[in-house]
Amino acid sequence: MTDVRSPEGRLILVGNGDxxxxxxxxAEAAAAAGYQMCFEDVRAAYDASVWRKRIDWWMRGRRPSRLQQFSAELVEACRSFRPECILSTGLAPIDADGLQAIGKLGIRRVSYLTDDPWNPTHRAGWFMNALPHYDAVFSPRRANLEDLRRLGCRRVRYLPFAYAPSLHYPDPPATCDEVKAFSSDVVFAGGADADRVPYVQALLQAGFTVALYGGYWERFRPTRPHTRGHADPMALRKAIGGAKVALCLVRRANRDGHAMRSFEVPAVGACMLVEDTDEHRAMFGEPGRAVVYFRAVNEMVQTMGRLRDDPAERERLGREAHRLIVGGHNTYQDRLLAMLEPTAVGMTAALGRS
Known part of the structure; x- marks a missing residue:
């Protein structure tokens, strides 16, 4: 369980409330830690007609339709709520002018940069201009730390993803209907990036039953019959618990060394077949300690066959991965407190500089 330290005061959190x-x-972590919090949902920045959103996204550099208004609203929220810190997540719709104004109010500006802004899918000039105005940027990928420093971000730290204990816990299928609905050899939860399809296709061709959750798998003919749509947290727990093995792939377009599922899956409890990266090895240790790694498609398929036929080893691996993650201060409350620690932000020296 996460230790709850005494909070410093008020927090404005900017993120997606889904x-x-x-x-x-x-937001749940901040409430549990006792912070007085104001949550500003980023979806309000995209509130416009379908055609306006398309024009702003494709012709105006992936610009949220209400970027200026939303940024101004955040400045007013800071004036009225008077937080010690404003923490944004992902490619938050706050422009450079808004961040400068917030800094002049003496409020720490912190970004948990959960996406890679150099990913061509969502690279945006307005966001690149805004990033250097944060007092601290935390990234869950080591691959872009130097890029952030070269961009002008003054304090850059690596901070991995995590899991939410209220959502990510063991909850296997409990009834005959659930077992029928959620059983599989392999489960994968995540978007259908083109470079992920060959891994799934190889598993299907080898005769494994594969359950796919996430967007766009229906776009590819080999995976279309196996897509099960988006999973809510309960369905995800059941699907992970009902699979013999959970596949863990990183997102190459984001230059990931690990993914959100790298923490969520072991928290729920499963034998994991994991793409071999330095970050995964730092999390799970040497091969076979808590997870099994692979680097190539054929290696993945061969390893999957061995795991399918060895239930005792699957159980041991799942148990050890769960122990490592759940016992290792890896909740989002742990991450929140790390970001709000004044020494991590260097707040005093940075306030009001931009």
Missing amino acids: PIHIGSHL
Whole structure:
């Protein structure tokens, strides 16, 4: 269990309030830690007609339709609520002018940069201009730390993803209907990036039953019959608990060394077949300690066959991965407190500089 330290005061949190998003996880963590919190949902920045949103996204550099208004509203919220810190998640719709104004109010500006802003899918000039105005930027990927420093971000730290104990816990299928609905050889939860499809296709061709959760798997003919749509937290727990093995792939376009599922899956409890990265090895240790790694498609398929036929080893691996993650201060409350620690932000020296 996470130790709850005495909070310093008020916090404005800017993120997506959907229960599956990190903004929601951090809001729950802040409430549990006793912070007085104001939550500003980023979806309000995109509130416009369909055509306006398309024009702003595709012709105006992936710009939220209400970027200026939303930024101004955040400044007013800071004036009225008077937080010690404003913490944003992901590619938060706060422009450079808004961040400068917030800094002049003596409020710490912290970004938990859960996406890679150099990913061509969502690279945006307005966001790149805003990033250097944060007092601290925390990134869950080591690959972009130097890029952030070269951009002008004054304090850059690595901070991994985490899990939410209220959502990510063991909850296997409990009835015959649930077992029928959620049983599989392999489960994968995540978007259908083109470079992920060959891994799934190889598993299907080898005869494994694969359950796919997440967006866009229906776009690819080999995976279309196996897609089960988006999973809410309960369905995700059941799907992970009902699978023999959970596949963990990183997102290459984001230059990930690990993913949100790298923490969520072991918290729920499963034998994991994990893409081999330095970050995964730092989390789970040497091969076979808590997870099994792979680097190539054929290695993944061969290893999956061995795991399918060895239930005792699957149980041991799942138990050890769960122990490592749940016992290792890896909740979103742990991450929140790390970001709000004044020494981590260097707040006094940075306030009001931009």
